[in-house]
Amino acid sequence: MTEPLLDVRHLAVSFPARSGETRVIDDFSLQIAPHEIVGLVGESGSGKSTIALALIGLVRHPGRIAGGEIIFEDRDILTLDDDDLREIRGRSISTITQKPRQSLNPLLSVGRQISTVYRAHNEATRQEGARKAVELLEMVGINDPERRVTAFPHELSGGMAQRALIAMALSSAPRLLIADEPTSGLDVTIQAQFLDEMWDSVQATGSAVLLVTQDLGIIANYCDRVVVMGEGRVIEDAPVKTFFAAPQHEYSRRILSLQRAEPHQALDDVDSEAGSLVAVNGLRKVFELASGDELIAVSGVDFNIRRGRTLGLVGESGSGKTTVGRALLRLVEPTAGTITFDGDPIENLDVKSFRGLRDRLQVVFQDPFDSLNPRWTIERIVREPLDLHTDLTKEEKRTRVMETLEMVGLSASVAKLRSRRLSAGQQQRVSIGRALITEPDFVVLDEPTSALPAAAQAEIIDLIARLQHELGISYLYISHDLTTVEYLCHDVAVMYLSQIVEHGTREQVFGDPQHPYSRALLASHLYPDPTSRRVDRDVRETLTGEIPSPIDLPVGCYLASRCPVAVPECQTAPQELIAQPDGRKVRCWRITESDLDWAELESGEAG
Amino acid sequence: MTFSVDLHTDEELQEGLAKATPPWARIRGNGLLIVGLVIVAASLFLAVFGEALAPYDPQVPTGDIAQPPSAEHWFGTDATGLDIFSRVIAAPRTDVTIALAAAVVSLVAGTLIGLPAGFYRGFGSELIMRISDVIQSFPVFILAMILVALGGRSTINLVIALAFLYTPIFIRLTRSEVLSQRSRTYVESARALGNSEGRIALIHVLPNSLAPALIQASVTIGWGILLTAGLSFIGAGVRPPTPEWGLMISNGANGIILGEWWPSVFPGIAISLTVFGYAAVGNTLEQSYGS
Numbered sequence: 001m002t003e004p005l006l007d008v009r010h011l012a013v014s015f016p017a018r019s020g021e022t023r024v025i026d027d028f029s030l031q032i033a034p035h036e037i038v039g040l041v042g043e044s045g046s047g048k049s050t051i052a053l054a055l056i057g058l059v060r061h062p063g064r065i066a067g068g069e070i071i072f073e074d075r076d077i078l079t080l081d082d083d084d085l086r087e088i089r090g091r092s093i094s095t096i097t098q099k100p101r102q103s104l105n106p107l108l109s110v111g112r113q114i115s116t117v118y119r120a121h122n123e124a125t126r127q128e129g130a131r132k133a134v135e136l137l138e139m140v141g142i143n144d145p146e147r148r149v150t151a152f153p154h155e156l157s158g159g160m161a162q163r164a165l166i167a168m169a170l171s172s173a174p175r176l177l178i179a180d181e182p183t184s185g186l187d188v189t190i191q192a193q194f195l196d197e198m199w200d201s202v203q204a205t206g207s208a209v210l211l212v213t214q215d216l217g218i219i220a221n222y223c224d225r226v227v228v229m230g231e232g233r234v235i236e237d238a239p240v241k242t243f244f245a246a247p248q249h250e251y252s253r254r255i256l257s258l259q260r261a262e263p264h265q266a267l268d269d270v271d272s273e274a275g276s277l278v279a280v281n282g283l284r285k286v287f288e289l290a291s292g293d294e295l296i297a298v299s300g301v302d303f304n305i306r307r308g309r310t311l312g313l314v315g316e317s318g319s320g321k322t323t324v325g326r327a328l329l330r331l332v333e334p335t336a337g338t339i340t341f342d343g344d345p346i347e348n349l350d351v352k353s354f355r356g357l358r359d360r361l362q363v364v365f366q367d368p369f370d371s372l373n374p375r376w377t378i379e380r381i382v383r384e385p386l387d388l389h390t391d392l393t394k395e396e397k398r399t400r401v402m403e404t405l406e407m408v409g410l411s412a413s414v415a416k417l418r419s420r421r422l423s424a425g426q427q428q429r430v431s432i433g434r435a436l437i438t439e440p441d442f443v444v445l446d447e448p449t450s451a452l453p454a455a456a457q458a459e460i461i462d463l464i465a466r467l468q469h470e471l472g473i474s475y476l477y478i479s480h481d482l483t484t485v486e487y488l489c490h491d492v493a494v495m496y497l498s499q500i501v502e503h504g505t506r507e508q509v510f511g512d513p514q515h516p517y518s519r520a521l522l523a524s525h526l527y528p529d530p531t532s533r534r535v536d537r538d539v540r541e542t543l544t545g546e547i548p549s550p551i552d553l554p555v556g557c558y559l560a561s562r563c564p565v566a567v568p569e570c571q572t573a574p575q576e577l578i579a580q581p582d583g584r585k586v587r588c589w590r591i592t593e594s595d596l597d598w599a600e601l602e603s604g605e606a607g
Numbered sequence: 608m609t610f611s612v613d614l615h616t617d618e619e620l621q622e623g624l625a626k627a628t629p630p631w632a633r634i635r636g637n638g639l640l641i642v643g644l645v646i647v648a649a650s651l652f653l654a655v656f657g658e659a660l661a662p663y664d665p666q667v668p669t670g671d672i673a674q675p676p677s678a679e680h681w682f683g684t685d686a687t688g689l690d691i692f693s694r695v696i697a698a699p700r701t702d703v704t705i706a707l708a709a710a711v712v713s714l715v716a717g718t719l720i721g722l723p724a725g726f727y728r729g730f731g732s733e734l735i736m737r738i739s740d741v742i743q744s745f746p747v748f749i750l751a752m753i754l755v756a757l758g759g760r761s762t763i764n765l766v767i768a769l770a771f772l773y774t775p776i777f778i779r780l781t782r783s784e785v786l787s788q789r790s791r792t793y794v795e796s797a798r799a800l801g802n803s804e805g806r807i808a809l810i811h812v813l814p815n816s817l818a819p820a821l822i823q824a825s826v827t828i829g830w831g832i833l834l835t836a837g838l839s840f841i842g843a844g845v846r847p848p849t850p851e852w853g854l855m856i857s858n859g860a861n862g863i864i865l866g867e868w869w870p871s872v873f874p875g876i877a878i879s880l881t882v883f884g885y886a887a888v889g890n891t892l893e894q895s896y897g898s
Contacts, residue, residue: 329799358801370792375814388801434800 111149217526425456504584646884706831717777725785
């Protein structure tokens with residue numbers, strides 16, 4: 001091994017506890033070589049973020065570094081005085097934290113903040129600093145950097161704020177970059193853009209990166225080595241391919257189980273002639289904003305969900321996928337369109353009659369803690385649908401609740417607890433149990449795993465698949481996580497800016513996406529598979545530019561301004577969903593054009 | 608234990624909460640809260656048993672006129688010969704009862720009005736809030752005087768006047784908590800499960816929105832005692848010779864220039880201590896609720 005850039009030996013961090021101290025980091029050792037990208041994974045609470053801070057000699061109040069050495073460029077960071085430390089922080093070691101908005105000073109423009117950091121470590125005049133800020137913003141892919149450099153943090157979207165923070169971290173061309181979940185909160189297409197840049201810069205300059213993340217896709221595609229943390233120490237340290245092929249530790253095996261599982265058995269068993277349970281036609285939802293503007297959240301959405309099947313609705317934030325699910329359940333009133341459930345139109349039912357149907361149409365939300373009444377016991381929460389929709393006796397209800405808890409994999413002992421006592425995964429099981437206790441025909445699953453730690457995600461997905469197999473429920477599965485969509489769904493609809501742009505079977509959409517947006521989305525998705533890494537492929541199909549505002553939608557195709565295959569007519573001609581010979585529907589008239597050669601585009605201009 | 612590392616995800620946050628100290632442990636470590644609770648308990652105890660425990664009848668002159676504190680009359684006697692100690696410990700039956708009743712009435716009324724005002728926004732909600740603004744923009748003491756003058760000097764009228772003044776506070780507190788609770792996902796879940804809007808408001812949102820108003824109620828009782836005493840002091844409260852702290856201060860005020868400090872000072876201390884006790888309980892609860 002080459003001389004390590006960073007050598008951490010037996011690091012310990014402790015926090016005061018009621019009696020004495022708790023070591024949250026104990027005997028943590030790690031080496032990072034130049035050119036290396038090291039992924040740091042571990043259960044939430046295992047001390048990942050504490051490590052990210054401790055490496056630059058910082059600990060959150062009231063903790064302290066209790067021992068060990070951090071050798072960086074032949075000096076022990078822990079023994080340096082403040083001046084030397086300041087010299088290293090920000091210049092030789094940069095840090096990118098989560099929560100970009102909270103990390104920026106709300107009173108200063110982003111340009112000013114970037115230039116301050118730059119000038120702290122470089123001899124530069126104010127003007128040079130300002131110029132550098134524009135350059136850096138351009139480098140991290142922000143459109144119109146001259147204008148954005150004067151923007152204040154609240155004027156930036158979360159994604160842009162994150163990129164500004166990245167620009168700040170890169171301003172001194174650091175030898176080591178510590179990035180703590182740098183892409184959480186970014187959409188996949190933008191995430192891919194940032195990680196590509198990071199990878200390129202590591203290859204070009206010989207710097208190194210410690211990447212703290214829960215996302216196995218990022219690890220597999222960008223990291224050279226994986227370090228797994230558990231209870232404050234390293235429990236596994238392996239090259240990325242070894243880690244994915246033969247994980248040593250129990251925790252590693254658990255988080256990898258989702259990736260390795262074959263699509264659930266139930267997907268193939270289903271009768272393909274199964275009748276339609278839910279049909280949506282021309283669904284439209286327009287929100288009136290306080291400013292008087294209209295926000296078109298959903299327009300012209302059609303789909304069918306067959307009995308016992310799952311339709312996956314995928315798209316980035318703001319695509320309208322969540323609104324579709326809520327409009328379907330009349331949690332928001334659709335502006336237009338028809339909804340048929342089990343043969344009957346339900347969009348015009350009065351509130352009371354619809355309420356009577358709710359035992360058959362259920363939903364599981366994203367945030368498991370927030371979806372449960374914090375004052376109620378789990379038993380009361382799970383029992384509530386029975387109280388509302390059945391005339392069972394107290395004893396019968398109790399039996400049903402216990403059966404349901406068992407069905408979703410919870411022990412009877414949780415019945416007496418309140419939700420805050422449970423882990424996020426257990427809370428989501430409660431939510432699922434509550435949705436299923438009335439034996440519904442149809443359940444909307446609105447990002448049910450995205451608020452969960454990696455290991456719990458895998459378990460919840462398995463549970464969802466198993467319950468469909470056992471109970472024959474139909475799902476609308478809303479998610480931006482393509483791995484889980486591929487695992488669970490029979491059919492997939494891709495949404496972009498309020499519309500479905502492609503709708504077909506899972507094999508069609510995942511195997512051979514047709515719409516330019518679906519192609520870009522799938523290309524940006526990071527599969528947890530280190531044998532086919534994004535960085536090893538030359539195909540880098542990314543969209544350019546930013547998503548148009550849903551308040552002021554383009555006249556023509558909504559993707560025209562970002563699309564690699566757009567021709568001038570696309571700017572003015574609205575697109576319809578066109579049925580293709582293989583049965584799928586695609587909202588792009590270009591894909592049947594003879595002059596369109598994807599192979600050429602992929603190796604050429606889009607690469 | 609404050610385990611402040613890595614509190615990013617919900618799960619960790621909840622683990623942190625689950626490990627948080629139980630309420631009784633917090634009370635044990637908080638001197639201010641203990642003092643407050645002792646005072647509150649004492650005031651409630653005296654409101655019930657004060658008159659029975661008094662060594663002399665608080666409304667019948669003893670014959671010893673204007674005596675300074677002594678072994679016989681611990682706090683002395685006033686110009687008409689009434690025993691000050693007996694009157695000081697009998698007074699909570701008036702002061703605390705009026706303030707407590709007013710706080711309970713305004714808490715109930717404020718919650719019942721604030722709940723729909725927050726849950727169903729719209730014209731009605733705006734109207735309620737503007738009326739609350741108007742009531743709250745008057746100086747409390749003067750408005751209380753006017754209300755008592757209109758209704759006449761009686762215990763019931765004092766309770767009504769105080770409750771009227773304090774209700775807007777509870778409307779506002781409940782409404783703002785309801786506004787934040789109604790956007791929580793559990794409310795939408797309740798809707799998706801088939802709850803009616805009224806049931807969601809009463810069964811789900813209300814119990815989760817009560818804490819700020821309940822905490823405020825303690826502080827309000829303190830204010831109510833002060834206002835009751837103040838009104839009696841200027842002659843707009845209860846009628847003499849009812850044992851009441853404000854009335855006693857008022858009666859004793861003339862004697863102060865003659866050096867007779869005891870008829871005013873002891874009821875004054877009683878008011879201060881009681882108001883302090885209720886405020887201490889309210890404030891410490893508020894702080895622990897926020898954290």
